[in-house]
Amino acid sequence: MLFFSYFKDLVGREVTVELKNDLAIRGTLHSVDQYLNIKLENTRVVDQDKYPHMLSVRNCFIRGSVVRYVQLPPEGVDIEILHDATRREARGG
Amino acid sequence: MECENEFNQPKPMMEAEFESTRVELVLGNECHLWRIFWCFLIYPKTFFTMSWEGPEDIYLSTSLASYLDKKLLVLLRDGRKLMGILRSFDQFANAVLEGASERVIVGDLYCDIPLGLYVIRGENVVLIGELDLEREELPPHMTCVSTEEIKRAQKADREASDLKGTMRKRMEFLDLD
Numbered sequence: 066m067l068f069f070s071y072f073k074d075l076v077g078r079e080v081t082v083e084l085k086n087d088l089a090i091r092g093t094l095h096s097v098d099q100y101l102n103i104k105l106e107n108t109r110v111v112d113q114d115k116y117p118h119m120l121s122v123r124n125c126f127i128r129g130s131v132v133r134y135v136q137l138p139p140e141g142v143d144i145e146i147l148h149d150a151t152r153r154e155a156r157g158g
Numbered sequence: 159m160e161c162e163n164e165f166n167q168p169k170p171m172m173e174a175e176f177e178s179t180r181v182e183l184v185l186g187n188e189c190h191l192w193r194i195f196w197c198f199l200i201y202p203k204t205f206f207t208m209s210w211e212g213p214e215d216i217y218l219s220t221s222l223a224s225y226l227d228k229k230l231l232v233l234l235r236d237g238r239k240l241m242g243i244l245r246s247f248d249q250f251a252n253a254v255l256e257g258a259s260e261r262v263i264v265g266d267l268y269c270d271i272p273l274g275l276y277v278i279r280g281e282n283v284v285l286i287g288e289l290d291l292e293r294e295e296l297p298p299h300m301t302c303v304s305t306e307e308i309k310r311a312q313k314a315d316r317e318a319s320d321l322k323g324t325m326r327k328r329m330e331f332l333d334l335d
Binding site: 088102119 | 219222235237251284286
């Protein structure tokens with residue numbers, strides 16, 4: 066549940082989601098759920114020429130199981146908080 | 159006369175029944191509690207929707223509910239692109255597409271092959287995108303061709319890539335990399 070909460074805090078930020086099929090999509094994080102399915106808004110594909118069918122897609126739902134990376138804004142990562150939360154979770158709190 | 163009565167009466171009776179249900183619920187009537195329990199088992203969603211998920215909340219959640227009855231592009235794991243209107247879904251992203259068609263793209267050519275009603279197993283779904291009807295679906299330089307033509311182009315494309323593969327294989331001994 067840690068990363069679910071973590072991604073919930075990132076809602077509204079601009080992220081790039083790289084999928085296992087190498088498709089990379091940049092957009093505003095709209096929402097996340099327990100499976101880490103992601104909904105993006107105002108999306109654009111990083112390599113648009115290679116994926117012409119994605120041109121008219123503005124909002125999309127990405128299945129959590131196909132995500133390889135989520136690239137976050139640098140200010141969106143607070144290592145201290147994440148570290149504390151991990152230790153708290155490990156202690157079973 | 160009797161017929162008219164039958165038509166007129168049910169409504170007030172139902173209201174009365176509803177009232178009594180509520181009263182008995184407060185009193186803890188077992189029979190009604192069981193009925194409510196079964197309703198919960200059969201329609202859990204109704205209860206959740208009623209209690210804390212207002213109809214406008216679907217636009218805030220990750221659920222596909224906000225995409226219902228809209229024209230979508232579904233990208234599958236094998237690279238296929240299906241388009242259609244979302245009629246149903248569940249937590250695994252299993253989806254029902256009405257009026258589905260597959261969009262085949264080969265180079266600058268494309269074709270929409272009509273398929274009908276499709277039920278997609280969730281594990282094959284990569285991405286579900288809402289199509290913006292105001293924007294061009296494809297770049298202007300792409301041309302729509304017939305099914306036969308796209309199949310021919312697809313075959314030629316496959317053969318070209320196969321040839322490329324075998325050429326590479328034959329040249330492997332040269333250790334080009």
